[in-house]
Amino acid sequence: MSAASTGGASRDGYGAALLEMIGDDNVVVLEADLGKSTKSCLFRNEKPSHTFSLGIAEQNMMLVAAGMATSGYVPFASTFAIFTERGFEQVRNGIARPNIVVHICGSHGGIHTGTDGSSAQSIEDLAIYRTLPNMTVIHPSDDISTKALTLSLRHHKYPSYMRTARNKVRRTYSEESAKQLEIGKGHVHRTGSDIAIIACGVMLNEAIDAAQILSKEGIEATVVDMHTIKPLDNNLINKMAIECGAIVTAEDHSIIGGLGGAVAECVVSMNPVPIERIGVQDRFGESGGSDELLQLLGMKAVDIVTAARRAIERK
Amino acid sequence: MVDRGMGLAIDDLEEMAKRCRRNIVRMVHGVGAGHPGGSLSAIDMLTALYGHQLRVDPNNPKWDDRDRFIMSKGHASPGVYSILHERGFISEEDLGSYRTLGGTCQGHVDMKWCPGVDFSAGSLGMGLSFGIGCAIAATLDDSNRTAWVMLGDGELQEGQVWEAVMAAVHHEIGNLKVIVDRNRIQNDDFCDVQMRIFDVSEKFASFGWAVMEINGHDMQEIVDAIDWANQVKDSPACIVMHTIKGKGVSFMENNPKFHGAAPSDEEFELAMEELS
Numbered sequence: 226m227s228a229a230s231t232g233g234a235s236r237d238g239y240g241a242a243l244l245e246m247i248g249d250d251n252v253v254v255l256e257a258d259l260g261k262s263t264k265s266c267l268f269r270n271e272k273p274s275h276t277f278s279l280g281i282a283e284q285n286m287m288l289v290a291a292g293m294a295t296s297g298y299v300p301f302a303s304t305f306a307i308f309t310e311r312g313f314e315q316v317r318n319g320i321a322r323p324n325i326v327v328h329i330c331g332s333h334g335g336i337h338t339g340t341d342g343s344s345a346q347s348i349e350d351l352a353i354y355r356t357l358p359n360m361t362v363i364h365p366s367d368d369i370s371t372k373a374l375t376l377s378l379r380h381h382k383y384p385s386y387m388r389t390a391r392n393k394v395r396r397t398y399s400e401e402s403a404k405q406l407e408i409g410k411g412h413v414h415r416t417g418s419d420i421a422i423i424a425c426g427v428m429l430n431e432a433i434d435a436a437q438i439l440s441k442e443g444i445e446a447t448v449v450d451m452h453t454i455k456p457l458d459n460n461l462i463n464k465m466a467i468e469c470g471a472i473v474t475a476e477d478h479s480i481i482g483g484l485g486g487a488v489a490e491c492v493v494s495m496n497p498v499p500i501e502r503i504g505v506q507d508r509f510g511e512s513g514g515s516d517e518l519l520q521l522l523g524m525k526a527v528d529i530v531t532a533a534r535r536a537i538e539r540k
Numbered sequence: 541m542v543d544r545g546m547g548l549a550i551d552d553l554e555e556m557a558k559r560c561r562r563n564i565v566r567m568v569h570g571v572g573a574g575h576p577g578g579s580l581s582a583i584d585m586l587t588a589l590y591g592h593q594l595r596v597d598p599n600n601p602k603w604d605d606r607d608r609f610i611m612s613k614g615h616a617s618p619g620v621y622s623i624l625h626e627r628g629f630i631s632e633e634d635l636g637s638y639r640t641l642g643g644t645c646q647g648h649v650d651m652k653w654c655p656g657v658d659f660s661a662g663s664l665g666m667g668l669s670f671g672i673g674c675a676i677a678a679t680l681d682d683s684n685r686t687a688w689v690m691l692g693d694g695e696l697q698e699g700q701v702w703e704a705v706m707a708a709v710h711h712e713i714g715n716l717k718v719i720v721d722r723n724r725i726q727n728d729d730f731c732d733v734q735m736r737i738f739d740v741s742e743k744f745a746s747f748g749w750a751v752m753e754i755n756g757h758d759m760q761e762i763v764d765a766i767d768w769a770n771q772v773k774d775s776p777a778c779i780v781m782h783t784i785k786g787k788g789v790s791f792m793e794n795n796p797k798f799h800g801a802a803p804s805d806e807e808f809e810l811a812m813e814e815l816s
Contacts, residue, residue, distance in 0.1 A: 253680075277676065277711070282703035285669040289707070292673020295651075295658070296681070297604065300673075315666060315700070323651055323660040 232393035235426070236332045238371025239389050240264025243301060245372075246379060247272045253293055255279055255302035257286045263303040263332040263389070283308050287315040290327040299326065299379060306331030306347035306388050313353060320384045321357040327384045330375075334364070334388040335477030336505060336522060337427045342512035347388070348505045352482025354386040355455045361385040361408060362455040364476075364484075366429040367396045370412075373403040374452060381408065390477070392515050394427050397450070411458040417445025420533045421465035421472045425451050425484050427515075428475040428503070428524065435475075435529035446533065454484055459491050466496040471536035473501045475529055477519075480504040499539035501532035542603070545592040546627070550759045557587040557759070560622035561788045562815045567618045567638040567645070569808040574639060574647070577798040578692060579619030581723040581756065581783035586623045588762040589688060593770075598628035601655040607685050608674045610659040612667020613692035613721065614648040615800070620657065621645045629656035665698025667691065668718060672708055675716040686770075690719045694726030696743075697735045708776040709748035716776040717769045718744075721756065723785035725796050744778040756781030789814055 244267045246252045254276045260266040269276040279286040283304055290300035309316070309331040320327045336346045354362045361383050365371040371389055378385055397414065398406075406412055411423070415436055424432035429450050436446040447469055449461065465472060472492065474485040485502030492500060505522055519525050548556065560583045568574040590596070594607045611620050621638065624630050630644055634654075637643030646653045648662030659670050671689035678685045695701060708716055720740055724731050731737055741751045750772045754761045762781070769777040785799065786792025789811040792803075803811055 275680070279707055280703070280710070282700075282707065284665075284700040285672075285703035285707055288666045288669030288700075289673040289676070289704075292659075292670040292675075292687075293677045294673070296674055296677030298677055298680070314663060315669075318660070318663040319666050319670065 231396065233368030233396050234391060234393045235365050235368055235371040235389040236264045236391060238365065238368035239330055239332070239375050240267040241368065242372040242375030243268035244271060245376060249379070250275070251297065251299050252379065253277065253298045253300050255286050255290050255300055257281060257283050257304040257308065259304050262305070263330060265301070265303050283312040284315045287312040288319045291319045291325045294325045294327050301328045301330060303330035303332060305345065306334035306350045307345055309386070310347065310350060310353065317357055321359045324359045325384060326382065328378050328387065329385065330387045330389060332389045333391040335390060335426065336510035336518045337477050337515045338391045339515045339518065340512050343509040346510040348479045348510065349482070350386070350388055351454050351478050351484065352486065355482065355487060359383050360455060361453065363387040363408065363453050364426045365452045366426055366450055367394055367398055369396060369398040369400060369403045370406055370452060373406045374408060377408050388426065390427050395430050397429055397433065406452065409453045409456045409458060411461045412450040412452065413447065414450060415446065415448040417447050418468055419444045419446060420537055421447045421449065421469040422475060422529060422533065423449045423451045423462070423472060423484065423488055424475040425454065427477050431524065431526045431529055432475050434526035435533065438526060438530050439533055444533065444537065451484060454487055457487050457491055459495065462488055462491045463495045466492050466498045470540050471499045473503060473529055473532045473536055475503040477524065478504050480506055499536045501536045503529050503532055542595050542597045544595050545590070548591040550763065553587050553591045553759050556591055556626050557584050558815060560587060560619070560626060562812065563622040563625065563635055564618040565789065565803065565808065565811045565815065567621065567635055568802045570636065571639040572802045574618055574802060575615040575800045576618065577725065577785040577792060578613060578616040578721065578723060580787045580789065580792065581785045582616055582619045582690060582721045583622065584757050584759060585690070585719055585762055585781055586619050588759060588766055590623045590627045592763050593766050594688070595685070596627070596656065598656065601629060605683055605685050608658045608671065608687040610667045610671045610687065610689045611649050612661055612689055613664065613695055614661025617645065617647065617649045620649050624654070624656045627656070630654060664692070664695040665700040668701055668704040671716055672704055672713060675713045676711065678715055686715045686717060688717045688719070690721060693720055693722045693724060693737055693740065694731050694734070696720070696737050696740065705744065705747050705749070712774065713776050714773040718776065718778045720778065720780045721783055722780055723783045725785040725799055727799050729796050740780045748775055750775050750777045751780060753780045753782065756783035757787055
């Protein structure tokens with residue numbers, strides 16, 4: 226297990242990765258006014274010639290990116306997760322359908338984004354993008370893993386949607402451990418044979434904390450960072466179902482259709498075992514601090530612990 | 541080096557447009573579905589674009605430095621397929637595959653299925669944005685290739701179009717040319733009934749575009765307008781062409797029914813007679 230260091234927000238990792246690509250003239254960055262928030266501003270500051278402001282007009286941005294991609298460029302287009310949804314049909318028809326390699330980043334996703342309240346808290350993005358053929362869907366946890374995964378998108382052969390988060394979280398990766406990350410492969414942080422906790426994004430820390438609480442009770446958990454929701458690491462999930470016999474999923478997203486939905490679909494078609502899903506329970510969020518909201522919505526480590534006990538009882 | 545257009549005279553272009561009209565009606569009648577009206581209104585311009593202007597290579601449809609043509613009103617696909625056939629991209633057999641399983645000629649123009657198609661359209665409002673991306677990329681590449689986009693007038697009701705109209709001027713995209721097919725009819729009825737669009741030229745001009753209005757069925761005017769658009773370098777250019785939906789087939793002309801309907805067998809015979 227990687228040692229935790231001080232905090233980092235996944236959006237910072239996105240910005241750092243773009244910055245690292247400034248020497249690559251095929252990389253272009255598209256913004257819809259929120260570059261300071263998504264952190265694409267780091268690229269803009271260094272390479273304005275390859276950064277394009279499309280204003281507060283996400284639908285147009287998606288297809289401008291597609292046009293550039295068919296001319297040999299690798300566009301990274303970002304805005305808030307919730308506003309990418311305004312361009313969903315553009316992504317569906319103009320990017321995913323013709324399989325044009327555009328990388329979309331939606332920052333400030335999930336209820337973790339906090340005080341702006343429910344209008345800004347995208348809790349359905351992973352679900353909707355996951356339904357599109359050809360799309361890769363990624364939701365990394367900390368800044369270091371986000372940087373590594375963003376860099377691996379540079380030569381990825383499919384369009385992608387990556388959700389990042391606004392607020393800092395405790396780091397779970399080091400520069401060294403992040404080198405092992407691969408799109409489409411879950412990363413095992415801890416192994417145990419009583420329960421598997423599959424998490425993504427800011428919920429990875431809660432999952433790790435839950436495993437420590439469970440360990441004190443004599444329950445040993447495997448914890449996996451399922452940073453790629455699509456293509457899903459079916460082999461790893463199947464292995465966990467067999468070895469642990471019960472699964473808890475944890476995501477800052479609706480329990481409908483996101484990581485929990487994807488894992489459940491996989492498990493029922495391979496090796497059915499009890500699954501408990503931690504996430505937003507089919508409701509909208511509200512204003513509040515990140516931690517306050519995680520507590521309000523039953524998404525803290527203690528909630529994962531309770532869910533793990535329930536899943537184990539159902540074995 | 542690929543030359544501009546095919547070097548055809550006005551008479552030849554007019555003959556080519558007539559052959560295309562026959563193929564449009566044949567395709568739609570053959571499968572009993574499709575969109576003849578907007579194909580027939582656009583075909584004179586499409587013929588001029590491919591016969592007079594575009595630097596494209598049928599032997600190398602994906603040639604990096606080709607001009608791009610983006611048919612944003614992707615349902616007017618019979619028009620596109622008929623001209624791609626004239627230009628040598630697809631065969632007569634391909635035309636017969638329109639709207640059929642596994643066909644090169646999908647219902648709406650699709651870059652994955654048909655050589656020579658640069659954009660998978662069919663959902664209105666997206667093509668101009670895509671054209672901006674193509675044009676910006678050409679500038680980054682220091683290439684003189686140009687992006688031509690055709691929009692329907694009903695399509696102008698989509699908000700995304702105006703996002704793109706604004707962006708094209710903000711980024712001073714001189715290698716972007718738009719043609720609006722002002723045939724005044726959309727799916728359900730006349731545009732003036734569904735949602736009035738008012739003065740298209742005035743709207744584009746107010747955003748900072750260079751604009752010219754023409755009769756979209758006068759081949760000389762069309763060719764002159766294309767040449768004019770080529771000379772505009774410091775802003776995007778828009779040709780608003782006044783057209784007649786269903787042009788060339790009497791019972792289809794200005795008739796909302798033939799936005800998206802095939803002619804009966806009797807109507808087909810009459811149409812072919814008129815287009816002979």
